[in-house]
Amino acid sequence: MAGELNRRSVLRGAVALGGAVAGGPILWQRPGDTAMRPSGIHLTYGADPRREMVVSWSTAESVATPRLLLGDTQGGLSEVVDAESKPAPGVDAVQHHARLSNLDPGKTYFYRAAHDGGSSDELTFTTVGNERRPVRFTAFGDQGTYQNRMAPVVNTVASFDPDLHLHVGDLSYASDTGGIRAFEALWADDERRYNPSAWDAWLAGLQPFASRVPWMPVLGNHEMEVDGTELGYASYFARFVPPDNGAGGPRGATWSLRIGNVAFIAPDSNDASAELPRNRDYLGGAQESWLEATLADYRSRPDVDWIVVGFHHCPYCSSSRHSSDGGVRDRWTPLFDRYQVDLVINGHNHLYERTHPIRQGNPTTEAPIGATIDPGQAGTTYIVSGLSEEDERLPDIATAPVAGVTHYTGTDFGLRVPEVVTWSAVKDELSPIVICAEASPPDSGGTTTLTIRSVDAGDRRVVDELTLLRSHMPSARHSRDGKEPS
Ligand SMILES: [Fe+2]
Ligand SMILES: [Fe+2]
Known part of the structure; x- marks a missing residue:
């Protein structure tokens, strides 16, 4: 229904991807840093592109409570999906991943990558639909x-x-x-x-x-x-x-x-x-x-x-x-x-x-x-x-x-x-x-x-x-x- 994302439709919580997990020590070095904007935001389909998407991004250093804000109307980001954070070799930047499943096919979603004190602009993606089309x-x-x-x-x-x-x-x-x-x-x-x-x-x-x-x-x-x-x-x-x-x-x-x-x-x-x-x-x-x-x-x-x-x-x-x-x-x-x-x-x-x-x-x-x-x-x-x-x-x-x-x-x-x-x-x-x-x-x-x-x-x-x-x-x-x- 427009304006109201079915809360059961989105997998909530961190996903075990290996590496450091939410709440680990790398997340708490500079809590509340307002200057650190999510960068390098990129999407990856899951095995079913109609229903699964991973949103990934990085921050220059560790941040508190990395998360994805998600909704199906512009400005209506009512869902919060925890992201998992991972370090990467040789850089201070921390990588974050929010894994979404049970999305609706053929639907446009709006999202922000966020953490305590900062977020990205509002962005969109559209899942693959069920209809036959090129x-x-x-x-x-x-x-x-x-x-x-x-x-x-x-x-x-x-x-x-x-x-x-x-x-x-x-x-x-x-x-x-x-x-x-x-x-x-x-x-x-x-x-x-x-x-x-x-x-x-x-x-x-x-x-x-x-x-x-x-x-x-x-x-x-x-x-x-x-x-x-x-x-x-x-x-x-x-x-x-x-x-x-x-x-x-x-x-x-x-x-x-x-x-x-x-x-x-x-x-x-x-x-x-x-x-x-x-x-x-x-x-x-x-x-x-x-x-x-x-x-x-x-x-x-x-x-x-x-x-x-x-x-x-x-x-x-x-x-x-x-x-x-x-x-x-x-x-x-x-x-x-x-x-x-x-x-x-x-x-x-x-x-x-x-x-x-x-x-x-x-x-x-x-x-x-x-x-x-x-x-x-x-x-x-x-x-x-x-x-x-x-x-x-x-x-x-x-x-x-x-x-x-x-x-x-x-x-x-x-x-x-x-x-x-x-x-x-x-x-x-x-x-x-x-x-x-x-x-x-x-x-x-x-x-x-x-x-x-x-x-x-x-x-x-x-x-x-x-x-x-x-x-x-x-x-x-x-x-x-x-x-x-x-
Ligand atoms: Fe090459
Ligand atoms: Fe090559």
Whole structure:
């Protein structure tokens, strides 16, 4: 009912996320500090984006009674949801998370992040609804706080008004080590190489949009930091609470969710990379089991048309910097073939590249800019959207010729196997390019499309366009009442 949020509809109280909990000593250093405003406010969907949302933020130091004020009318924030607070490696800033469940589908909520003596502006988010409608999402990886990768890409994402942004790893670049052990020992105390405060600067830059629409994170190699933990993920998990429905390991290291007829799956490619072995096999094979079970489930469901898998390392990329990663290619692409994954989105190589549709390692047909293909027949399209090298210290060496580049396989940088590239369709290395995709619900004939436009964040030019099309008997896969199956 307008103006009155059902108090039973919102999970109250702190949620056990690990780390320090509300009431712990870090909360009571400077009670009543009125100058400390919540910063870096960002949203993360739970496993059910219709009903679950996590609101996260940071304060410069510890605060008393961090909480979320929530309501379903502007100015009517009648609910109070306790937040859990967590420290993060190497910074004074404290991270806060308010986890909401039992929200109403398709409803706009208003909220403030607050504590004793301070609060954010009033902000809004809208849960995913039950009605059939187009699903929009954006994606890229490899962002950091570089100027050409902040306001232009955030504004490009915002202009598309997506339901979800998928960030495929290498998030803040707080750590230069990139998961290379030899660099960890050399750079642990070098602020130019390891600057944990970059995380909060990065999230502050995202806030204008990430406080309205979830930016769903994926672990990249630069999330493996020098934090004294086995996996190096402490900074990441201090700041993100992804869905807890993955392959094990830390909560949310892998996750999946569905919005409308699109399923999103986010594995952790640090577990599978042949190039960078730091965290290889930490999930002990559980990731492949989870990935296969998740793919099989989504592909069998009548309410899912499109399967999008996002992870960091590239099965297919013709850049000569990181090239293709034989680990993710050999371990995961057979599963993508078996379950007809429609689209794989990666980062890691700092450029844009799209393949022709691929089955069993080979392109099945040509898919130039503007093509329409049926992935059920033609295979999986792989896109690298690693933004660009502009403003970086390192020179770009991504301009190697497409044919005859190398691809990693075997172990630890060790073996670069020459490969004649036959699968590269479109390549652009000059600009940060954002993937903007829209999936249509099935029409009365059972046809649905996933339209992918890749947009230059600088001038909003569409540099690549591809339409995926699936067609099936509506009676076999979809009810006709216009509602989502629950
Ligand atoms: Fe990167
Ligand atoms: Fe990377």
